[in-house]
Amino acid sequence: MAVLPIRIMGDPVLHSPASPVESVTDEIRTLVADMFETMDAAPGVGLAAPQVGVGLRIFTYTYEDDEGAPWRGVVINPELWIVPLEPGIPDPDDESEGCLSFPGERFPLRRAERARLTGTDLDGAPVDITVDGWRARILQHEFDHLDGILYVDRLDDGDWKTTQKIAKKRGWGRPGASWLPGVDNLEG
Numbered sequence: 001m002a003v004l005p006i007r008i009m010g011d012p013v014l015h016s017p018a019s020p021v022e023s024v025t026d027e028i029r030t031l032v033a034d035m036f037e038t039m040d041a042a043p044g045v046g047l048a049a050p051q052v053g054v055g056l057r058i059f060t061y062t063y064e065d066d067e068g069a070p071w072r073g074v075v076i077n078p079e080l081w082i083v084p085l086e087p088g089i090p091d092p093d094d095e096s097e098g099c100l101s102f103p104g105e106r107f108p109l110r111r112a113e114r115a116r117l118t119g120t121d122l123d124g125a126p127v128d129i130t131v132d133g134w135r136a137r138i139l140q141h142e143f144d145h146l147d148g149i150l151y152v153d154r155l156d157d158g159d160w161k162t163t164q165k166i167a168k169k170r171g172w173g174r175p176g177a178s179w180l181p182g183v184d185n186l187e188g
């Protein structure tokens with residue numbers, strides 16, 4: 001297993017729709033093991049394959065449930081259903097999220113309160129989970145990555161402009177930028 005470099009906003013793989021996984025090969029199993037290790041090292045609560053430079057429809061996630069038990073998994077070729085968004089302005093305290101591909105920053109974003117995720121796991125077994133709150137947010141964020149959407153693309157105009165300034169200052173927003181958890185420590 002290995003911690004993989006995480007691509008930063010501007011790399012084309014983050015801004016293109018990912019392709020379906022045709023079959024789960026040993027290569028895919030290794031990729032997923034590396035994604036779990038990379039997500040934990042970052043640390044992050046989710047990681048999509050495009051973030052480590054692989055344009056395939058796979059993401060991993062991890063979070064604790066209400067009792068503090070680990071909630072953790074991988075999904076291949078997912079589909080996501082969400083309830084309609086509540087109208088209104090997102091609360092910066094309760095609704096801010098971050099992204100390992102725009103590291104070290106957080107911005108408020110309204111997400112659907114509940115989501116249902118389907119797909120398969122590495123053994124081809126069906127995944128079918130319905131979650132709410134922060135876990136629903138994680139699934140929406142990671143699913144977006146598979147369609148080439150970063151959460152910064154969804155921010156309001158003011159915050160979006162701020163992200164563009166940050167990107168310019170740090171030399172992001174171009175192909176090939178990445179960071180390595182454990183070496184660069186841009187998160188946590």
Ligand code: ZN
Pocket residue numbers: 098099100101141145151
């Ligand atoms: Zn992200």
